[in-house]
Amino acid sequence: MHTSPTVLYVGANAQSVAESWRESGEGLVVESATPPVDVDATLADGRFDAVVCDSDDSFDGPGVVEAVREYSASLPVIVLAGGDSFPLATATELGVETYLQADADADRVATLERLRPAIERRREQRRESTMLDSLLENVPLSIYIKDRQSRHVRLSDGALGLNGPPYLESPDGKRHHSPEDIVGKTDFDLYPPTLSEGAVADDRHVVETGESIEDRIERAYGDDLEETYVTTAKAPWRDEHGNVLGVVGVTRDVTDRKKYEKQLERQNERLERFASVISHDLRNPLEVALGRLEFARADGDEAHFDAVERSLYRIDDLVEDVLTLAREGETVSDPEPTDLAPVARDAWKVVETVDASLDIQTDATLLADGGRLQQLLENVFRNSIEHGGPDVAVTVGDLGVRQGFFVADDGPGVPEGDRDSVFDPGYSTSEDGTGLGLSIVRTIAEAHGWEVDVTEGDAGGARFEFGEVGDDALDRDGD
Structure with missing residues (x-):
């Protein structure tokens, strides 16, 4: 619904100007305020789109504008200056948008009529600005605007803490707690080079070709965000003439x-x-x-x-x-801290071990479903006994840097050419086996988000490694 802009007219003859406007003018709603007047209180009582200060020597014009600026730094102010009542330099310092010299006998209604298009245009600009401000402050997305040099011009509050802590920490350890901290910075100031190079290359592509980039899926940056994903879309930021000024981007969490x-x-x-x-x-x-x-x-x-x-x-x-x-x-959606050693011992008790031996060389605690972890170990143990013989020696230990654990035996091992196939359904070298035991092992590992591989152990037998358990999922020495 379109409504006319509302103007607060402040001056010695404000009431007569407002009455004359109502009789002959249109397109504006003019309300009057005659000094001395509490401008701040008057503005707070209504929704004004501009203030006209008709300054003469009868009142403090600059004081009126100062009061407007205390109320709002962005509300448009127009000064009609009579004589030396309001110097241009002072108007500039106070952020006056329109400054006109106006004699006492000048037609104020005609002046308002000439100013009306600018007031309407400025109101639309302020509305668009407040809509953008509301969007950037409240939408839980990372929205940002960059110039042609990939420097951030504006960004949303949601850009901080999109999928991590409520701040953005750069590789040098500096934390940015507000959008203002990031304005003027490029991705190279905020992210590792490997991530920044790709982002800035995308910016250059958008700026130079005018083409948008949609749904670029990437891993999120930050501590503990290795399994967090975001999707980014970028489009050209254009002026009213269609010239590309930079990039507008949106990033959201798609984990x-x-x-x-x-x-x-x-x-x-x-x-x-x-x-x-x-x-x-x-x-x-x-x-x-x-x-x-x-x-x-x-x-x-x-x-x-x-x-x-x-x-x-x-x-x-x-x-x-x-x-x-x-x-x-x-x-596995709700893993719990699980001690690996006792689960391995429980799994060993279930398996028909004959004369086989178990050596547990770990005191690790990992996040897992205890029942499924035991099922995994049972199947690996059965495989070792089935292929290594009744007196096979089985060892459970830590992988170390890779973050994970292993189960190894001193049996004949798995031929290198068969290592990619041992987890396939139906693969078995035994006439009595179903060929699904190791497939179940892989399925349980994948359900936890772990990687599983088979290689040669120190004793020459098979070594099943369960890696990428994660820094938070594998805890040694009870830390």
Whole structure:
């Protein structure tokens, strides 16, 4: 809804000017204030778009403008100066936007009419400015405007602490607590060179080509933000003539979206694994059982029934492992501090270890689902005993710098050419295994966000490494 700008007219003849305007003028609402007047209180009582100070020697014109400036630094002020009542230098110091010399007999209504377009235009500019201010102060996004040299001109409060602490810390340790601290700085003043180079290159592309950049997904910068992601969009900042003055950018946190995408990827991978097991690994023993039943009906040989029984047990094992894959594959959303050593001992007790030995060389505490961690260790232990023999020696220890733990044995190990395949569903070198044990291990590791690899241990056997557990997730010596 369009309304006319409201002007506060201050002067000795303000009331008569306002009445004359109401009779013959249009496009402005003029309210009068005759000195001496409390300008600050008058402004606070109404919503004014400009102040006209009709200054003469009968009152303190500069004092009126000073009162306006105490109320608002941005409210437009127009001075009609009679004689030497209001020097131009003083008007400039007080931020007067329009300064006109006006004799006592000048037509004030005609003067207001000439000023009306400028007052209307300035009101729209102030409204746009306040809308931008409200946006930058309240929207929980990182919004920023840069000039052609990639120096920050304006930015939102949400740019600080978008996905971390309520400040931005530069590589040299300096903390920026407000948008004003960042104005005039480039990305090189705020972020590591590897991040700044890409950001400034994007700025140059937008400025030089006038083309926008949309949905550039990046890792967030800052301590403890390694798994935090943001998406950035940049567009040209243009003036009224279409000239590119710089860049307008928006960055938002998309960590939840990325986590959801990764979860969907893992779920799709598990579905593919299930499909492989059902279509191949379950079908083989089922076909054997059906074929043997047909033979048994023909000749009654008990050996056929033994084969059927073995096939059914194998189907049962496969079904159990597939269900385990389904259960353990859900993302661990509420991990708790878990001592690795006692979980490893509990897992060892569940496994048929015969004469095998377990050496625990860690006192680490990690954030994990204790039940799933035990399931992971059980499967790795079974694999070591299955391939290393009944007297295999198994060791659990820390990875060190990589942040994680390992399970190693002194068995024959995994051939280098097979190390990329051992976690695939159905991979097994044993006739009795389902081939899903290590697939379950990988699934549990991925559900925690860990990486899993197999390599050669110090004793020449297999060494399963669970890395990238994270600085906060793996805590040694109880720290």
